[in-house]
Amino acid sequence: MQIVFMNRLVKDAGSEGEKLAQVWIGEEEGTWHLGWRDLEMTGEAMDTAWYEGGSWNEMLYIYRHGLAVKLGEGFRPLIDGTFHEEEELKGRSHAVQKLYCYSELHNNEELYAELTAWRRRKAASERKAPYFIASNRVLRLISAFVPHSIEELLQLPGVGESKASEYGADLIEIAGTVQRSHEFPLDWVNDALDDQSYLSWTYKQKEHKYKQDLDKYRTRRTMLKGIYEGMNLQQLEQECGLPRRDLVEALEQLEKEGYDTERLIQSELEEVPNEEQERVWAALEELGDALLKPVLLQVYGEDAASGSGMEQRYERIRLIRIRFRRQPGSRRSVG
Structure with a gap:
């Protein structure tokens, strides 16, 4: 097998010293191989196969997700910038990302539960999906920073004038009963977060993103194969492990990308x-x-x-x- 890519990573293991590992990609007779190797101080190595197959794209999705998991565990590359396609969360400032990070590491779970219960009631009364009322991330921000006024609520990313006007009074009424140990504005958050905690959180976000990308890729591939073989939505539910609504959304995306989905549509609309x-x-x-x-x-x-x-x-x-x-x-x- 020909190794086409390899990089070494290191992890600070405290009193145990440093742990070394390698991530590598190899090719043999048209088959791609992807693996992780833990290197012991004794010179022994423990290999874990991540992928073996003919799809470069699938291997790349698995590589990104698997590597993000290892980075979240504390491994860092010895040669930075060559191991990984850096995709910082676009369109959001560094300061906003730190607010998100702090809110997830230091949120008030009791307040968060109360906010989610309010959102369920509001969604039911207005016949809306809960995320139209407020996202989980916004509720986390509120539970961590506990705004006591509309002006403070508007300092949280994801809360605009319209949202504050429609639901701000309810949110402030719930959060206003909770004591807090910090004040607004939130410029103190940057100093409150240590670099390692923030870096680990960032890699966890990447891990989640790459897992979603991998799942979408596999769903897309399974659906295209199923459409070609004449499967209906009920059969695709079993193949993909997804509800019909998600499959129809994926079908719409395939159509946007130029794939022929008519065979499945015709089957579903026959009756x-x-x-x-x-x-x-x-x-x-x-x-x-x-x-x-x-x-x-x-x-x-x-x-x-x-x-x-x-x-x-x-x-x-x-x-x-x-x-x-x-x-x-x-x-x-x-x-």
């Missing part, structure tokens, strides 16, 4: 009456294709947004929307 499909198409032409709910209500009536058949109706609209978007000049609303 949908032509008259129903025509009404959905007409609603898309009239209302645009950006928002599904107006189409749902126009086609199926005011009671369609609830009940046992709601998910099936949304699924049908989304499948027909894929066909609709293929047409030249289809009306796309900006939502």
